[in-house]
Amino acid sequence: MSQSHNRGLIEDFGRWREFRAGMWAWIFHKFTGWVLVGYLFTHIAVLSTAIPASGQETAVLQAGDDVYTQTIVTLEELLLVRILEVGLLAVAVFHILNGTRLLFIDLGVGLESQDKSFYASLILTGLITVASVPTFLAGAF
Amino acid sequence: MSTQVPQQTDETDAETEPDAAEEPSKGDLRREKKAERAAEREREAEAAENAAAGGNTRELKVFRFDPEIEGKQEPRFDEFHVPFEKGMTVLDALIYARDTYDSSLTFRHSCRQAVCGSDAMFVNGQQRLACKTQLSELSEPVRVEPLPHADVRKDLVVDMEHFYDQMDAVEPFFDADELPEDELAEQRQSRQNREKVKMSTRCIWCGACMSSCNIAAGDNQYLGPAALNKAYRFAMDDREGEARKQERLEIIEQEHGVWRCQTQFSCTEVCPKDIPLTEHIQELKREAVKNNLKFW
Numbered sequence: 001m002s003q004s005h006n007r008g009l010i011e012d013f014g015r016w017r018e019f020r021a022g023m024w025a026w027i028f029h030k031f032t033g034w035v036l037v038g039y040l041f042t043h044i045a046v047l048s049t050a051i052p053a054s055g056q057e058t059a060v061l062q063a064g065d066d067v068y069t070q071t072i073v074t075l076e077e078l079l080l081v082r083i084l085e086v087g088l089l090a091v092a093v094f095h096i097l098n099g100t101r102l103l104f105i106d107l108g109v110g111l112e113s114q115d116k117s118f119y120a121s122l123i124l125t126g127l128i129t130v131a132s133v134p135t136f137l138a139g140a141f
Numbered sequence: 142m143s144t145q146v147p148q149q150t151d152e153t154d155a156e157t158e159p160d161a162a163e164e165p166s167k168g169d170l171r172r173e174k175k176a177e178r179a180a181e182r183e184r185e186a187e188a189a190e191n192a193a194a195g196g197n198t199r200e201l202k203v204f205r206f207d208p209e210i211e212g213k214q215e216p217r218f219d220e221f222h223v224p225f226e227k228g229m230t231v232l233d234a235l236i237y238a239r240d241t242y243d244s245s246l247t248f249r250h251s252c253r254q255a256v257c258g259s260d261a262m263f264v265n266g267q268q269r270l271a272c273k274t275q276l277s278e279l280s281e282p283v284r285v286e287p288l289p290h291a292d293v294r295k296d297l298v299v300d301m302e303h304f305y306d307q308m309d310a311v312e313p314f315f316d317a318d319e320l321p322e323d324e325l326a327e328q329r330q331s332r333q334n335r336e337k338v339k340m341s342t343r344c345i346w347c348g349a350c351m352s353s354c355n356i357a358a359g360d361n362q363y364l365g366p367a368a369l370n371k372a373y374r375f376a377m378d379d380r381e382g383e384a385r386k387q388e389r390l391e392i393i394e395q396e397h398g399v400w401r402c403q404t405q406f407s408c409t410e411v412c413p414k415d416i417p418l419t420e421h422i423q424e425l426k427r428e429a430v431k432n433n434l435k436f437w
Contacts, residue, residue: 018266022406022419023355105404108427111420114406 021115025098032095039088046071082140089136090129097121186241198222200282201234203246207295216293218284219243225276231264231285232271235297248297255413258345261352262297263289268349268411288352304348307365311372311392318382334379341374341421343414350408350418362397366408366418369399373421376428387432394429402426 019027053061053068060066064073075081101117104110110117201221207213221238223229232250239246249259253272260271263286265279276283291299317328350366351357357365364372375381376389393399399422408418 015266020407020410022404022410026355026403026405102404105419106423106426108420108423111417111423114404114419 021118025101025114025118028094029098029102032091032098035088035091036095039091046075079140082137086129086133086136089132090125093128094121094125097124197225199225199229199234199276201231201238202282202284203235203238203297204286204293205246205296206293207245207247209295219246220282227277229276230272231262231269231274231276231279231283232260234276234283235271235285247295256345258347261288261347261349261413263287263352268353270347270349270413273413288348290352290354290358291348299348301348303361304346304351304365304367307351307363307368308346308371310364311368311375312389313368313371313375315375315378315381316385317380318384328380330378330380334377338374338377340416341370341377343416344370344374345414347413349411349413353407353411355405355407356401356403360397360401363401364393364398366402366422369393369402369422369425370416370418373425376425390429390432393425394432399425399429 049071050068053066056066061069064070098118098121101114101121104117105114199222201223202218203221204216205213205219206216221234221242223234223237226233230253232253235246235248236250239248248262248271250272251257251259255270255273258270261268262271263269263284264271264274265284268288271285285297287293287297287299291301291303293299321328344367346367348367350370354363354366357363372389372393376386376393381389402419402422404419404423406419409416409420412418
């Protein structure tokens with residue numbers, strides 16, 4: 001019997017130009033999900049500095065010289081962190097909106113307009129992100 | 142290089158009748174007709190060539206691969222320029238290319254009217270039925286490839302064995318718990334129930350959905366959209382009865398069954414019969430949940 005030509009799986013993402021709405025929604029949902037998981041760990045790491053800080057003197061705490069306050073202040077001084085925060089908001093908002101979309105899909109509601117709801121969640125994410133920029137970047141420059 | 146076999150010389154040259162009668166014999170008449178037909182074919186070919194020269198052609202890039210022929214073991218794309226006619230489908234163009242340029246060009250086709258499901262291919266980046274895709278709707282060059290996520294046997298022919306296995310796995314046949322007393326009695330279905338399964342009965346087993354599914358590509362055990370749709374068709378049929386439905390639900394709610402679907406809607410987008418596959422799979426999911434969570 002003839003052997004066959006297996007084109008493998010590697011070509012798949014090479015076809016990204018041909019992906020439709022549902023596929024993009026899935027990819028973005030996975031991506032934002034992993035970003036949020038990653039953020040969760042950094043978030044825990046930063047907040048954990050509050051544990052040694054709680055043991056410090058009251059005077060130090062009031063002066064804002066403790067580890068926790070110093071960590072937060074240092075991070076917030078960085079422009080990169082401010083920009084990342086905008087990105088984090090975008091990621092979270094998309095994950096929430098698309099998650100709601102998936103919920104409706106699981107309930108069997110509006111499956112015919114699944115592409116439109118994806119575009120709507122994208123646009124809404126964009127609007128909310130743009131609106132959040134002044135808040136996040138205030139005093140960064 | 143071409144793998145085409147050189148064409149046989151016309152039979153008329155080979156045989157000549159020994160006795161030349163005054164009246165034209167039946168053989169002569171036959172030969173005359175044959176010559177006429179040959180001339181007509183030539184005229185047709187010329188017309189096609191003229192059309193080609195006139196620029197009203199479509200360019201096709203067709204995937205070629207044949208493990209048994211030395212020059213074709215490395216996959217490549219061949220270009221064909223096919224004279225365009227109004228209403229021409231991708232399948233028509235392929236047939237023209239095969240009959241005119243390269244008889245070794247291999248693809249499956251049968252009914253040419255989107256019923257048999259033989260000619261699902263990957264045309265311009267999407268799984269489509271070649272016989273149902275108008276050339277005029279595609280941008281040039283038209284790229285024709287075999288279905289992705291399936292083993293290619295030759296040119297545009299892929300191995301469908303796995304797809305058929307998955308279809309068989311859901312036991313795709315009507316099997317009622319109770320048969321009527323009289324063997325010949327009709328087993329009637331309510332109009333509402335018929336309406337519910339109507340779209341799912343339209344599957345032509347072309348395999349386009351299975352090929353488009355990202356999950357099926359990564360998980361060979363996943364039943365896939367076509368098989369799950371088939372399962373839906375029978376699980377939702379009221380005539381089969383509770384016991385059979387339980388058995389069917391057990392098949393679809395197994396680990397590699399309905400839960401693998403990630404609602405990417407790829408299958409629904411490519412289905413040439415417009416079956417709402419994702420909707421059916423989602424309904425089966427809900428059915429499976431209801432079956433396992435009973436609060437009464």
